Amino acid sequence: MKFPFAMLRDFVETRLGPAEVGDLLTMAGFELEGIEQVEGDTVLDIKVTPNRGDGLSVFGLSREVLAKDAEARPTELYERACRRFPMPDDGDEGETGAFASVTIETEDCPRYACRMFRNVPQGDSPEWIQRRLRQAGMRPISLLVDLTNYVMLELGQPLHAFDLDTLAGPEIVVRHARPGERLTTLDGTEHELAPGQMMICDAEKPVAVAGVMGGLETEVTPATMNVLLESANFRNTTVRRTRKQLGLSTEASYRFERSVDPDGVVAALNRFAELLEAVDGGASRVFGVIDRYPGRSDRQPVRLTLARTCRLLGLDVTLDQCRSYLSRLGMEVTEAEGGLLVVPPSWRPDIVREDDLIEEVGRVHGYERIPEVLPQGSTPQGGVSGVYARIDLLKDALLRAGCTQVVSHSLVGTSPLDDPSAERIGPKNPVSADAAWLRSSLLPCLADAARRNGAKDLWLFEEGRTFAMGPSGPEERRRVGIYAQGTLLPDHWRKSDPGRADFFAVKGIVEETLSFLGLEAEWSAGSDPRLHPTRQASVLVGGELAGVVGAIHPDVAQDAGLPDDCVLAELDADRIVRTPVEPRRFRAVSRNPAVRRDVAILIGKDVPYAVIERVVAEAAGDVLERQWLFDVFEGQGIPEGKHSLAIALQLRKFGGNFTDEEANQVRDRVVEALARLGATLR
Amino acid sequence: MPSIETVEREAMEAVAAASSTQELRELEIRFLGKQGVLTGLLRAIGQLPPEEKPRFGQQVNAAKARVQAAIDERERELKRLENAARFERERIDPTMPGRRWRVGRRHVLQATADRIKAVLGGLGFEYLESPELELFRYNFEALNYPPDHPAMDEQDTFYIDDQHLLRTQCTAIQGRVFERRKPPLRVFTIGRTYRNENVDRTHGHTFHQVDCFMVDEGVSMAHLKGTLGQFARSMFGSDVRVRFRPDFFPFVEPGVDYAISCPFCGGSGCAVCKGSGWIELGGAGLVHPNILEAYGIDTDRYSGFAFGLGVERIPMMSHGIDDLRHFLENDLRFLEQFPS
Numbered sequence A: 001m002k003f004p005f006a007m008l009r010d011f012v013e014t015r016l017g018p019a020e021v022g023d024l025l026t027m028a029g030f031e032l033e034g035i036e037q038v039e040g041d042t043v044l045d046i047k048v049t050p051n052r053g054d055g056l057s058v059f060g061l062s063r064e065v066l067a068k069d070a071e072a073r074p075t076e077l078y079e080r081a082c083r084r085f086p087m088p089d090d091g092d093e094g095e096t097g098a099f100a101s102v103t104i105e106t107e108d109c110p111r112y113a114c115r116m117f118r119n120v121p122q123g124d125s126p127e128w129i130q131r132r133l134r135q136a137g138m139r140p141i142s143l144l145v146d147l148t149n150y151v152m153l154e155l156g157q158p159l160h161a162f163d164l165d166t167l168a169g170p171e172i173v174v175r176h177a178r179p180g181e182r183l184t185t186l187d188g189t190e191h192e193l194a195p196g197q198m199m200i201c202d203a204e205k206p207v208a209v210a211g212v213m214g215g216l217e218t219e220v221t222p223a224t225m226n227v228l229l230e231s232a233n234f235r236n237t238t239v240r241r242t243r244k245q246l247g248l249s250t251e252a253s254y255r256f257e258r259s260v261d262p263d264g265v266v267a268a269l270n271r272f273a274e275l276l277e278a279v280d281g282g283a284s285r286v287f288g289v290i291d292r293y294p295g296r297s298d299r300q301p302v303r304l305t306l307a308r309t310c311r312l313l314g315l316d317v318t319l320d321q322c323r324s325y326l327s328r329l330g331m332e333v334t335e336a337e338g339g340l341l342v343v344p345p346s347w348r349p350d351i352v353r354e355d356d357l358i359e360e361v362g363r364v365h366g367y368e369r370i371p372e373v374l375p376q377g378s379t380p381q382g383g384v385s386g387v388y389a390r391i392d393l394l395k396d397a398l399l400r401a402g403c404t405q406v407v408s409h410s411l412v413g414t415s416p417l418d419d420p421s422a423e424r425i426g427p428k429n430p431v432s433a434d435a436a437w438l439r440s441s442l443l444p445c446l447a448d449a450a451r452r453n454g455a456k457d458l459w460l461f462e463e464g465r466t467f468a469m470g471p472s473g474p475e476e477r478r479r480v481g482i483y484a485q486g487t488l489l490p491d492h493w494r495k496s497d498p499g500r501a502d503f504f505a506v507k508g509i510v511e512e513t514l515s516f517l518g519l520e521a522e523w524s525a526g527s528d529p530r531l532h533p534t535r536q537a538s539v540l541v542g543g544e545l546a547g548v549v550g551a552i553h554p555d556v557a558q559d560a561g562l563p564d565d566c567v568l569a570e571l572d573a574d575r576i577v578r579t580p581v582e583p584r585r586f587r588a589v590s591r592n593p594a595v596r597r598d599v600a601i602l603i604g605k606d607v608p609y610a611v612i613e614r615v616v617a618e619a620a621g622d623v624l625e626r627q628w629l630f631d632v633f634e635g636q637g638i639p640e641g642k643h644s645l646a647i648a649l650q651l652r653k654f655g656g657n658f659t660d661e662e663a664n665q666v667r668d669r670v671v672e673a674l675a676r677l678g679a680t681l682r
Numbered sequence B: 001m002p003s004i005e006t007v008e009r010e011a012m013e014a015v016a017a018a019s020s021t022q023e024l025r026e027l028e029i030r031f032l033g034k035q036g037v038l039t040g041l042l043r044a045i046g047q048l049p050p051e052e053k054p055r056f057g058q059q060v061n062a063a064k065a066r067v068q069a070a071i072d073e074r075e076r077e078l079k080r081l082e083n084a085a086r087f088e089r090e091r092i093d094p095t096m097p098g099r100r101w102r103v104g105r106r107h108v109l110q111a112t113a114d115r116i117k118a119v120l121g122g123l124g125f126e127y128l129e130s131p132e133l134e135l136f137r138y139n140f141e142a143l144n145y146p147p148d149h150p151a152m153d154e155q156d157t158f159y160i161d162d163q164h165l166l167r168t169q170c171t172a173i174q175g176r177v178f179e180r181r182k183p184p185l186r187v188f189t190i191g192r193t194y195r196n197e198n199v200d201r202t203h204g205h206t207f208h209q210v211d212c213f214m215v216d217e218g219v220s221m222a223h224l225k226g227t228l229g230q231f232a233r234s235m236f237g238s239d240v241r242v243r244f245r246p247d248f249f250p251f252v253e254p255g256v257d258y259a260i261s262c263p264f265c266g267g268s269g270c271a272v273c274k275g276s277g278w279i280e281l282g283g284a285g286l287v288h289p290n291i292l293e294a295y296g297i298d299t300d301r302y303s304g305f306a307f308g309l310g311v312e313r314i315p316m317m318s319h320g321i322d323d324l325r326h327f328l329e330n331d332l333r334f335l336e337q338f339p340s
């Protein structure tokens, strides 16, 4: 809401300057958004929250200034505005009534009033009105249109002037549009109207979209002699629906959507008449007001208790202060047991219950007077626990493994790394093509991060939600993605193995991460089409699929603009953090020394190592503390289709030392068991 | 037979001339060992008159002690020289680059979220999360948005279908919590929110929010201010003050916009606070009684407060980041500027 400071001075005498009034309004809840010099005056731009339609007028904001600034005084104009600009013919329809009838056929129009003017002057409005409209950001058009806008700026009541001679017949009907009706609005657009849209009609047809915009045919022109001036009140939800359907938005609809004072309808007609007379010296003839007010309703009083007021605000205010603050805001206040009985004014539909009044008391009293107090009383458990603590642990493990965390957009375009098993979903109203979908996988996001950072060594992870259509509607799932390319350790002048990104490097990170969380993983060959068909694995946790690890498929790498030696993993974080962890029982630590035995075998490459590992463990029994694969060899001297594996066994007894012979017996058992898998000693 | 003095002098000269600890071991054996020269003098004791025997013995032992002391001293000296030579041989340039182990870095938004979690967790608030893909009901209806009200226009919403949208505010968690729990409760969440806005330096369609609320007996605006003050001082420094200004959010009554005194200039005005001395952080207020009542909470007995703020604002302020777009672009040249 933009207006020149001089307009506020018309309503309020205050010693405060424009910037100070801006601060005062800000602290009253009407934030000063801008202050600038335009054509010799200071223009204030005030943000009005959607619950306070009454703040969309200079008169309304003046009321706030008077409530907050105890030294400010109302002007004569303000007093007359409060009395609704009384005119001698109030209550007398006069010739307007003789000319026209007004019928309201919908509950969405609580009040409709109009006044007739004949022999109106043509031409422009006086310079001072034009200047003030320009300062408020409006375009001066003609005397009649400018006056409607000026009164709206002053009082917040939208007005519409019809060229009386273009209306068909002496009738105004407020009703919903009928199927097939059309209207060309004054912006030149022709609209096909639909039932439910509220229209102002003459005897034959719609002539204006109620509360939004007038029709082109009936608008005032330089040739207009006679005018029917409309001032009405329309239900906010209907105006909003209609203007959205028609794709229109005007100063009038903006105000109606946020509520306009129904009791100010006639006051605006009168103020218009008063200003017109001041401009043309009484040349035009003013006729009476037709006023239909079927929606009149008495406001229900709201009770304010002093105890609740003080308790919720956290400070002491007196009953006298409450009474004074609320009266200054135009409320009718009477004393009642334990507090006040308050009737909110017609322009404050937002006040319906006690806490609304408590806010008003606090606002005028000043929130700067509220002290800082820490809450007392019962404290439930604070902090991060349960699955949320497990998620933090999961991220921690990946950080410790050397992966850097990235955080990407969830609104994305299309990528060859999208989850092939997901039915993707996206917003119905996307902001752009590259944000038209919700990510179904974190891998496209990691690919973006990798491309952005170019040919570096990259070990990245992301934790976040992914989205897809589920069996009963759209669903989201928390995942973790990993991307690796290049070496794990930076190059160093003292040469040592820097660790390369390959399947086993990333598998190791996943293994370590799951183990960090106390979980055991099972691995099997995978079949994700985004990954290298023979270099990928599925990982199972608690017997359920919990992710994939693999080298990128070379074709996908090419399509996605990634190096074909990068390695990817994606884990189902929801499943992982919700998998129960077996409680751990303490196991005594043996103080006896361990012995090592190595087994080197030749075995078919089609025998999975996981099987070999299990057979070794079963054959060696409890004395096997640890086993690990320390060499794999194939090629020269090894038959086609086989490879040589060297496995170390670490054996330890509890309460006694292994003799050489006992250790050899364990090894022999292992060899024998492996022989049943087709292994031969090497 | 040589005199004690002669033998001692010979031993002392040899010790002084020794050039290695090995040589000293040999001298020790030669003079002080069981078959050593000095020890051998004691064997002549039998030929002495009885009255001289004790004195001679004492003299030999005293000489042995002096030689032993000289050997020990020389040994320490030699060790010092040997170490000095070794250290010179092993000298490195410690300013050469270290062998860097790769330790993963948290994203700057994660680091900020973790700080917030520590502070609010310490104030007794429990961390919970709720869906990003939210029901219209929780995002608006449950938060006291009147149907067809322009308040919803302030949050341009991404709709997925008739019921689902991308949450425009983390406050959407409140209805989900009130559904399951009874007061007293203190809860906060940190998460991703979406608004259908065009992207520029200060606007994005995706950003992160904190939402924090409590419901208990006698909760007041003063408790809200106290909690925000404590939170702000933990995050921004011990001198920070909180200011309330009336504002409107459908889910609070009274509703305020809260600002902190600028931690960078102390309130006198600087570039960060655009000269005002205050930095607006977010919205707050007392949980609207309509919401409490909708979830069967007795508003005569209980009241609550709620506040929210943007996560990105915090590192933007404290690191002077001037473009919101950096956060989700994952350029390591950006991310690696900030300690984890």
Ligand SMILES: [Zn+2]
Pocket: B262, B263, B264, B265, B266, B267, B268, B269, B270, B271, B272, B273, B274, B275, B277, B278
């Ligand atoms: Zn500052």
